[in-house]
Amino acid sequence: MSLASEEVCREAIAKRGFDGPPDSPYAVFECIADGHLVRRLPPSHKVSRCVMQWIDWNCKDGFLLFDHDKLRFDGKDMSVFTGKVKVAEPGSKTFKSYEAKIENGTSVSLIGIKINFVWPKLTKIQINLH
Structure with missing residues (x-):
């Protein structure tokens, strides 16, 4: 079982x-x-x-x-998260730092990155190149 x-x-x-x-x-x-x-x-x-x-x-x-569960998910508290994240493209052994912004738990924006692949677990990706 x-x-x-x-x-x-x-x-x-x-x-x-x-x-x-x-x-x-x-x-x-x-x-x-x-x-x-x-x-x-x-x-x-x-x-x-x-x-x-x-x-x-x-x-x-x-x-x-x-x-x-000290960090229980609360759907009412959907504040925006921004910060640096490290990303490694598939097949790469190195990480690059980018600014990321997550809104409403579904919209992810990476600033200053070109994405040549799709992240299947994310429902929506917005790319802002500055």
């Missing part, structure tokens, strides 16, 4: 002895590299999928963590 991360959270909160407030936000986190790399699993993400990726990566120190 493979549970999604939100199902794991529901099960953990329903267990006897859970001492946290049940209406507080919790999530499942994937931790690798002795806990130095941590990412929150999306609610529908299957836990078994993470474990299978660890097998492909030969990752021996991966673990899952059920914890309080």
Whole structure:
């Protein structure tokens, strides 16, 4: 049986002895590299999928963590993010720094870059060459 991360959270909160407030936000986190790399699993993400990726990566120190979600996504707070990001084009072993701007969680603008490929996970890319 493979549970999604939100199902794991529901099960953990329903267990006897859970001492946290049940209406507080919790999530499942994937931790690798002795806990130095941590990412929150999306609610529908299957836990078994993470474990299978660890097998492909030969990752021996991966673990899952059920914890309080301190940075929970709030759709009402859709402020604009701007800052420097490092981008490596496919096949390149070097990174270049660019200014990036993310609006509404879907629109990404990179300033000063020519993109010759499509990023499939993004729904919209706007390119501003200055």
